Amino acid sequence: MLDPLEKELADMIMEICRFQSPPPPELSPDAALIGPDSPFGLDSLDAVEIVVAVQRKFNVRIDSQETSRRVLQSLRTLAGFIRSRRERPAG
Numbered sequence: 001m002l003d004p005l006e007k008e009l010a011d012m013i014m015e016i017c018r019f020q021s022p023p024p025p026e027l028s029p030d031a032a033l034i035g036p037d038s039p040f041g042l043d044s045l046d047a048v049e050i051v052v053a054v055q056r057k058f059n060v061r062i063d064s065q066e067t068s069r070r071v072l073q074s075l076r077t078l079a080g081f082i083r084s085r086r087e088r089p090a091g
Contacts, residue, residue, distance in 0.1 A: 002029050005082065006075040012057065013040060016049050029076040047072055054078070060085040 002010060006029045013033070017040065024039060032038045034047050042050075050072065051062050060082055062068045071081040 002027065002075065003079065005079040009054075009075050009078055009082075012053060013042070013046075013050055016053050017042060017046050027075075029079070030074045033072050033074055033078070054082065058082045058086070 010027060019040070027039060033040060033050075034042045034044070040046075047068065051068050054060065055062060062071055062081070071078055
């Protein structure tokens with residue numbers, strides 16, 4: 001079951017990648033986001049679009065290919081990354 005941030009991210013990914021149908025109701029927060037095992041069927045170009053959208057919407061920085069690969073493993077890892085950046089004190 002997805003928590004509210006994971007659900008918001010799933011919806012955002014569906015919109016960015018122009019999916020015609022909603023995500024499956026049994027979508028796991030640990031399911032792969034990118035690659036052949038992804039329920040979304042996303043590729044590296046989709047990943048770039050997702051990174052840009054996440055950076056804009058959540059005001060976080062995903063700064064390297066290695067970081068983006070780690071962060072985009074699943075909805076859970078992406079949501080965890082966003083939360084960890086939000087909780088950091090400013091400055």
